[in-house]
Amino acid sequence: xxxxxxxxxxxxxxxxxxxxxxxxxxxxxxxxxxxxxxxxxxxxxxxxxxxxxxxxxxxxxxxxxxxxxxxxxxxxxxxxxxxxxxxxxxxxxxxxxxxxxxxxxxxxxxxxxxxxxxxxxxxxxxxxxxxxxxxxxxxxxxxxxxxxxxxxxxxxxxxxxxxxxxxxxxxxxxxxxxxxxxxxxxxxxxxxxxxxxxxxxxxxxxxxxxxxxxxxxxxxxxxxxxxxxxxxxxxxxxxxxxxxxxxxxxxxxxxxxxxxxxxxxxxxxxxxxxxxxxxxxxxxxxxxxxxxxxxxxxx
Amino acid sequence: xxxxxxxxxxxxxxxxxxxxxxxxxxxxxxxxxxxxxxxxxxxxxxxxxxxxxxxxxxxxxxxxxxxxxxxxxxxxxxxxxxxxxxxxxxxxxxxxxxxxxxxxxxxxxxxxxxxxxxxxxxxxxxxxxxxxxxxxxxxxxxxxxxxxxxxxxxxxxxxxxxxxxxxxxxxxxxxxxxxxxxxxxxxxxxxxxxxxxxxxxxxxxxxxxxxxxxxxxxxxxxxxxxxxxxxxxxxxxxxxxxxxxxxxxxxxxxxxxxxxxxxxxxxxxxxxxxxxxxxxxxxxxxxxxxxxxxxxxxxxxxxxxxxxxxxxxxxxxx
Numbered sequence: 001x002x003x004x005x006x007x008x009x010x011x012x013x014x015x016x017x018x019x020x021x022x023x024x025x026x027x028x029x030x031x032x033x034x035x036x037x038x039x040x041x042x043x044x045x046x047x048x049x050x051x052x053x054x055x056x057x058x059x060x061x062x063x064x065x066x067x068x069x070x071x072x073x074x075x076x077x078x079x080x081x082x083x084x085x086x087x088x089x090x091x092x093x094x095x096x097x098x099x100x101x102x103x104x105x106x107x108x109x110x111x112x113x114x115x116x117x118x119x120x121x122x123x124x125x126x127x128x129x130x131x132x133x134x135x136x137x138x139x140x141x142x143x144x145x146x147x148x149x150x151x152x153x154x155x156x157x158x159x160x161x162x163x164x165x166x167x168x169x170x171x172x173x174x175x176x177x178x179x180x181x182x183x184x185x186x187x188x189x190x191x192x193x194x195x196x197x198x199x200x201x202x203x204x205x206x207x208x209x210x211x212x213x214x215x216x217x218x219x220x221x222x223x224x225x226x227x228x229x230x231x232x233x234x235x236x237x238x239x240x241x242x243x244x245x246x247x248x249x250x251x252x253x254x255x256x257x258x259x260x261x262x263x264x265x266x267x268x269x270x271x272x273x274x275x276x277x278x279x280x281x282x283x284x285x286x287x288x289x290x291x292x293x294x295x296x297x298x299x
Numbered sequence: 300x301x302x303x304x305x306x307x308x309x310x311x312x313x314x315x316x317x318x319x320x321x322x323x324x325x326x327x328x329x330x331x332x333x334x335x336x337x338x339x340x341x342x343x344x345x346x347x348x349x350x351x352x353x354x355x356x357x358x359x360x361x362x363x364x365x366x367x368x369x370x371x372x373x374x375x376x377x378x379x380x381x382x383x384x385x386x387x388x389x390x391x392x393x394x395x396x397x398x399x400x401x402x403x404x405x406x407x408x409x410x411x412x413x414x415x416x417x418x419x420x421x422x423x424x425x426x427x428x429x430x431x432x433x434x435x436x437x438x439x440x441x442x443x444x445x446x447x448x449x450x451x452x453x454x455x456x457x458x459x460x461x462x463x464x465x466x467x468x469x470x471x472x473x474x475x476x477x478x479x480x481x482x483x484x485x486x487x488x489x490x491x492x493x494x495x496x497x498x499x500x501x502x503x504x505x506x507x508x509x510x511x512x513x514x515x516x517x518x519x520x521x522x523x524x525x526x527x528x529x530x531x532x533x534x535x536x537x538x539x540x541x542x543x544x545x546x547x548x549x550x551x552x553x554x555x556x557x558x559x560x561x562x563x564x565x566x567x568x569x570x571x572x573x574x575x576x577x578x579x580x581x582x583x584x585x586x587x588x589x590x591x592x593x594x595x596x597x598x599x600x601x602x603x604x605x606x607x608x609x610x611x612x613x614x615x616x617x
Contacts, residue, residue, distance in 0.1 A: 136544020227432025
């Protein structure tokens with residue numbers, strides 16, 4: 001069945017006969033059976049992906065009109081269909097705040113890990129980063145709730161953005177660290193050999209070389225943050241209306257989906273599906289884009 | 300680090316590095332080190348922060364919080380046993396289903412059953428499962444998965460109703476749909492890490508096994524899986540950590556019942572969904588109790604994730 005046994009059977013050498021596997025023997029049937037089982041595992045794994053995407057497309061697309069992007073969320077049972085304009089803006093604002101905090105933070109930390117590391121400290125930091133990326137996102141919301149919401153800002157876009165920053169941080173550190181390590185050592189030597197300082201080498205030579213991979217990491221982090229709900233219900237809450245400052249509760253697409261998912265009102269449920277479609281599209285596009293971008297390497 | 304200083308007179312044209320440049324280098328190193336240490340510190344501060352917020356409840360209930368099952372905001376008595384049970388059981392259901400599916404998928408995608416041109420996009424699609432937002436899985440689960448599971452749940456109750464796990468009738472939201480949605484969400488984690496560890500094995504292992512006359516599947520079961528076991532187990536542990544802390548999809552599907560019920564067909568609750576549900580309306584001791592539950596969740600995921608990291612690092616034979 002396998003290409004291996006077919007190759008054997010092409011040699012009708014008398015001595016080789018004993019070690020030739022026969023087609024249809026119990027052994028080769030077992031081989032086929034296992035292959036089929038493994039293939040079925042793959043098919044089963046892919047079924048939910050298609051079902052989720054198909055449902056979100058079908059349910060969401062009918063409601064994806066101009067009003068969805070320009071109006072505010074509708075009250076229940078109103079004739080006004082409404083939209084998620086303020087939620088879309090809220091998601092963009094908070095993801096931007098998250099990126100503004102986590103990118104410089106994460107990239108600088110990764111530069112230390114990849115460029116200056118020696119001894120045990122970087123090992124522990126990498127370990128802690130990996131563990132941090134496994135901390136449930138809801139606890140990051142709780143953390144920011146205790147750190148910023150209670151003592152300072154109240155439920156706000158800043159707190160929401162900070163929670164998303166904690167979520168994005170380990171992703172950015174890890175991808176930047178990995179992409180800096182891929183830059184060949186010879187490039188650094190060449191730069192230092194030309195008389196550049198370490199600072200110049202990192203900033204002018206190594207970072208630009210790693211930039212596409214770093215951008216990919218950022219894209220993945222943004223995609224992850226855009227769909228996150230749990231940390232936001234502790235930090236940003238939700239708002240029915242436009243929010244005009246960064247210190248009051250603010251709407252987001254994911255919390256809108258959560259709030260409207262199980263309500264008995266048709267107009268709000270339809271909007272939940274449409275918002276889901278936007279979230280899924282963001283995630284699919286960024287994933288495919290980042291996959292495409294990593295193909296091009298500088299070195 | 301620093302450019303070599305040339306004392307040779309023929310090299311005198313190269314000026315020594317200025318003090319400013321040296322200070323810049325040193326300062327840069329210190330700044331980056333500070334940020335790197337801060338990343339690690341975030342993990343510690345999360346733990347401290349949650350503990351501080353939970354302190355009133357810790358003082359009030361002590362360890363009894365973990366093994367009592369009253370969740371009564373009216374009388375200010377809190378016990379998290381039903382949620383701890385729900386967290387563990389829903390994650391266990393997910394592992395039970397996702398482990399064989401994930402490892403099978405990983406094997407299928409790491410061997411050359413399909414040409415590489417088809418295999419790579421398929422692996423990418425499995426990874427996309429991890430990218431879909433949790434709340435979208437929740438929405439989908441309410442309208443598609445729960446109705447779909449109705450006949451299966453009904454059949455489980457009718458034929459195996461004598462068994463405590465299937466004692467109650469399937470009413471919709473409950474442990475079973477939550478476990479299934481978690482299966483879908485952790486499957487890509489197990490698959491991706493198992494596949495990585497299988498494909499990174501040295502080719503000589505496979506060649507040696509084939510050369511000894513082993514069939515493909517004998518090679519897989521006796522040589523490749525034992526060699527890649529650290530990645531498979533580590534990936535499964537990471538997936539478990541993810542399942543324990545997953546919030547939105549579970550909250551929308553589990554039914555959020557704070558009463559202890561052993562049946563997986565009945566509504567239940569997890570620590571994460573308890574927090575997501577009650578936090579907005581909570582005040583006083585209830586907030587502390589929710590934080591205490593969060594601390595329990597933090598410690599559970601911390602242990603699982605640390606073990607996963609150690610397994611992936613330490614058990615690497617090749």
